[in-house]
Each structure stands twice: as structure tokens, then as C-alpha cells.
Amino acid sequence: MLELKSLKGIGQSILNKLNKAGINTVTDLLLHLPRYYQDRRTIIPIAHTTAGEKQQIEGVIRQVNINDIGKKHLTCYFFDSSGVCKMHLFKFYSNQTRLLQKGKIIRCFGEIVHNHHAVEITHPEWQILTDEDKGKKLGNIIPIYPTIEGISSAVFYKLILQLKDQIKLDEYMPLSLLQKHQLENINQALHTLHFPKNDNFDNLYNLSARARYRLALEELLAHNLNAKKARLHNQITSSARIAVNHTLLKTFLETLSFQPTPAQIRVINEILYDFTLNKPASRLVQGDVGSGKTVVAGAIVIQAAHNKLQSVMMAPTEILAKQHYHNLTNWLNIFNIPVVFIAQQLTTKARKEALKTIENQDNCVIIGTHAVFQNNIDYPNLGLVIIDEQHRFGVEQRLSLIEKAKTKNWQPHQIVMTATPIPRTLAMTVYGDLDLSIIDELPPNRKPITTSVLNQTKKQILITRLEQHIANNGQAYWVCPLIESSEVLITLQDAQSLFEMLSNMLPCARIGLIHGKLKAQHKEDIMQAFKSHELDILVATTVIEVGVDVPNANIMIIDNAERLGLSQLHQLRGRVGRGNKESNCILLYHSPLSNTAKKRLELMRKTQNGFVIAEEDLKLRGPGDIFGTNQTGGIQFKVADLSQHQALFDDVTNIAEAIIKQYPKHAEKIIHRWLNKTDEYIKA
């Protein structure tokens, strides 16, 4: 098949962006599926538009008013033979507004609002028609693609259109299976999704749901086959021997400043039992935020060290790695176990010392970011690898990590830890190679987090309260969800303007701002400043780091909470409630609330149990939800969605077995098609 490069419109810069998002081949591009469709076949006379629907209208511009001072606002009136429409823009640039001139023809597509009797449209997609455009016939049914940074839906469409007559993927699913379930061939399915026929918009959603189902099945198979492969590999591999010393465990637990929970002890024992078997442990430890997973890590690295084996503990960010480093250094000190820290940016001296310890101390514990497996660091004696917050990467990345961690004689034991509750069906399908341990209780000293739901119109009261909180030496998070720019809604609070507003209103407060566009190092510096209380309020988008412990921060405000999925709300709330003070979580919403949103917020108010929340998340999640689409249990699927494809999960394991038996080569190819992405975690 074609190479990506050979498509018209792909230059080096677009290619880099695609690659960064894991799109490396034409097949990857084809698996980037539309999220919904727009009907651009007709232009509706302004007076005949339907409120609440996304429609296309067109008219001659009569007047443009631009307010550029303070809160930006542009209004543009245009009319057709039936009536007038008022367009609002709240974000705009001068190079765009220059185009909006009296007498020009504007074409808009967006949600129609009827405000009393006036027709209005806010932030539509709009274009000024050139003379050339005017002669052209109208549009089609247009697929709308998820955007990635720097690549709009329109660009994706332009690229994919070039493939219209060239979709020739191999079919790897057994024909009998497709027939039995009445599923399309892969190429037909891709055609249905990317190139909808112009005459059947009403039926399109049925057709596309069917095609998605077909692709979701194959995607889930890829994950399951991959997990099966990993498990098989494990069974024939020898591991480092770790003889368990129970007295040592007891001593360790007694030195802690707190009483370990029964769940922590149970999970530690489950892992230590794995060590006694002759194959590498491969276990997923799930425990809600704050359930105390780090202690589990501490307990098992001590056993490895006692057996003269090295352990690596890897965290997704430097700040988390440092946090682990400090905890473990404290705990392991009395056992005389050396602990070293590895990160991308170490001074030459620190690096040299760390490397020396790794070379000479056969019982040391190495803690760091992904840098622990880069830069050609050799671990001559590695017996155990612990990966914290593993939802940042998938099975594929984990396997390649293990490959790097291998020594001459054995494969290290592997423990992954996550705070994301993963529903059982999903865990079995996607993490079939891992055994499961669950820390299902929080330490008893935890003060519950009081959660309240507040209309954003009452923000002022909240800010006054925040002021008092800070005067009493308190700290708080204020999170604003980020949203793709094509869907900007005026009600949405964005982090930057919130930061400015709070800075104005609370001049005494030290406020930090953190969002995805910042460089990793800059983000960590801000987190660090918040942690050491050089900042009082941290305004953040949802990129806010997982797992960072700031015990003094005990207020979490989540703006536009109605736009977030339950799991995400739960993760965010877990940032507070880590100290010895009572904590509060305030969920701000903009009315009107949909029924589902109402239920979500209510559930958040009622429970703090992550597993209950994860299960409900699936039930309450509608196909149209913008947030958390395809994000299930922390795994980013291209197509599969646990809430819609639940039925598939039950079949996948069996189908995978049949494929392995009958078509072993196809099994490999399915894995390759779906999981052949760049190793984001390792490269990050």
C-alpha cells in the first residue's frame, strides 16, 4: 500500500504530527475514524432553521461589530431572502475578522439558537464564499474526525479522501466468523465509515455503528491476542529467584509510622507468593488513589535486595519518581539498601555516582522516570521491575520494556501499579497476561472528602471562601477541563482566563497555572512549587499530574464538571484528602444539566468508591459524550468502547483462541495492524 508521505498535503511538519499521534502508516490513518457526520447537502433558509440542530445557512453580511477591549465579542449580522441571523464569536483573530466584510457572502455550519424570534449561531464553522465557491455545487455528508494537535478534521478528510479507491487491507478475520455475525469485510467497513453515501444520512448512524462494531471486534482481538502472547512468553521464561524472608517483611512493616491495612498486607503476600514460583511474576496491582501502593513497592523491593537482586521502580514523571525516591530512601535506610535516582536531566556527577552504584551494588534499588531504561544503562542483576501508574501505556510498551530489562539468564518479575479501576471484563480482555491484585480499602485515618455540587453562578461565594482558606495557610486546586478547539462553547471556563480572573480578584494569593502546552520540565517546576507551598492555588487543566501527593492541599474545585466523565472526576478528586485535614471537592456546573450529567454529579457526591464509580461510568456514558470517548480504564482505544461494545468483550477471548489455533499467522498480523504504534512511553 501507499506510504503516508506520498499523499498530497503531507509535508514534514504534518508527518511529524501524525507520527507523534501514533499514525505512521496509511493503515493507521484509515483507522483514524470519524466521530460523527455533518449534513452539508442543503442550505436552510434562515427563517426555516430548527433550534437546537446543527444546520447550514448562508447570507450576505450586513453589519459587523467587534468588541476587542476586555471580554472579546464579535457579532456579525447576515441575511438571506427569508430573514436575518446573528453570529457570535468570542475568540477570534484579526486575520479572520478582516474577511468579514459588508456585502460578502458567508456560509456557516453550527448549532442554531432561536433567541425569542431572532436566529443566532455561536462559533459556527464559517467561510466567506469566493466567486469560485459560489458556482460550486453544495457539499456532501462530511465525516468529522477527531483532531490531533495541529491537524484539523478537514485536513484528515482531505488526506483520507485520496485513499477512496485504494483501501485494500488484508482480511484477517475468519470468513465464517464474519458471516456468522453478519459483519462486513474490513475494507467495506472502512468505506462505510469514511465515505458515507450521500443519499442515506438517516441510516448512516446504523450503518456506521455496524462498521464500528466490526472494527472494535478486531481491535479487541488484537489486545487479547497480544496479552495471550505475553502470557505464553512468560510461561517459558525463567525468572530471578527471590526467596521470601517473612521476618524481614515483619520488621519493615513495624518500622512504618502507620499500621498497614489488611488489604496492603494481602497484596504484598500475593506478590511474594509469585516470587516463589519459577516464572516471572506479572501482576497488576489496582488500588484507588491514596490506598498506599508505595508501601507495597517498598515491601517487595526489600525482598529482592535481600536476595542480592536489583529492583527498578519507574514512574511516569520526574516529580512522582522523586516522591518515590524520598519515601523509599527513608524506608530502606535502616536496611542498608542503596537507593539511586535516575532522570533525564542529571548532573554529570550525580549520574556518574548513580551508575557506579548500579554497577557495584547488586542489591540496589533504582528509581526514576522512563530514563531508567534509556541511555544504555546496564542492569547486570535486575530481578524486579515495578511500573507505577501504568495506565500511561499499554501492553505493547510494557512488553518492550521487559525486553529491555532482561538479563542474560532471566526475565525480571514485573509488577504494575495503577490507580485507575479497570472493570473486570476489560481487564481480562486487555490485560489477560497479568494477574490481578486489588487494594480495596483506604487507610482508616483518611478523612472523607466532602463533595458538593454548585452552580457556577455562585462562583463569587466560592472565591470568598477560597480567600479565607488561603489566609489560613490552606492550598487549593482549581481544574478546568480542556476542550478541542472545534467545539469551543462560550460557557466553558478556560484555564488561562480563570487564572487571570483569580489573579485579579485575589491579589494576595500566589497562583500557578499548569496546562498541557507547557514543557514537561516547566510543568514539573510548577507542581514542585505547589508541593512546597510556594503557591497557594494551582489552576490546571485536566493534565494535572496523577499521583502527586500534596497533603496540604485540601480543596479541589472542578469547573465545568458536567463535561467530565466519572472516572476522570474521581481521579481529580483523589488529589485531595491526602493530609490530616478535612477535604472538600466542589463540582461547578453550568446549567442546564443533562440527565446523565445530573446523575454523574449526584453519584460523585454520594460515593468515593473508585470501583463503584468505574462501573457506573460505563452505564452512564452515552455514545455522544465528548469527554472520555474510547477511554476506558485508562486504555485508549481507537474504536472499541466498553459502553457500546460490552457484548463483544465476552466473545473476544474465545474468538482469539480459535484464531490462534486455526490461523496463527493472522493472529500476529492483527496485533501488528492495531498495536503497531510508536513506543510513546519510552520515547516520551
Ligand code: ADP
Ligand atoms: P497511592 O500511590 O496508592 O495513591 P501512596 O502510596 O502515595 O498512595 O500513599 C498515600 C499516603 O498514604 C502516603 O502519605 C502514605 O505514606 C500514606 N499511607 C500509606 N499506607 C498507609 C496506612 N496503612 N495508614 C496510613 N497512611 C498510609
Ligand code: MG
Ligand atoms: Mg502512587
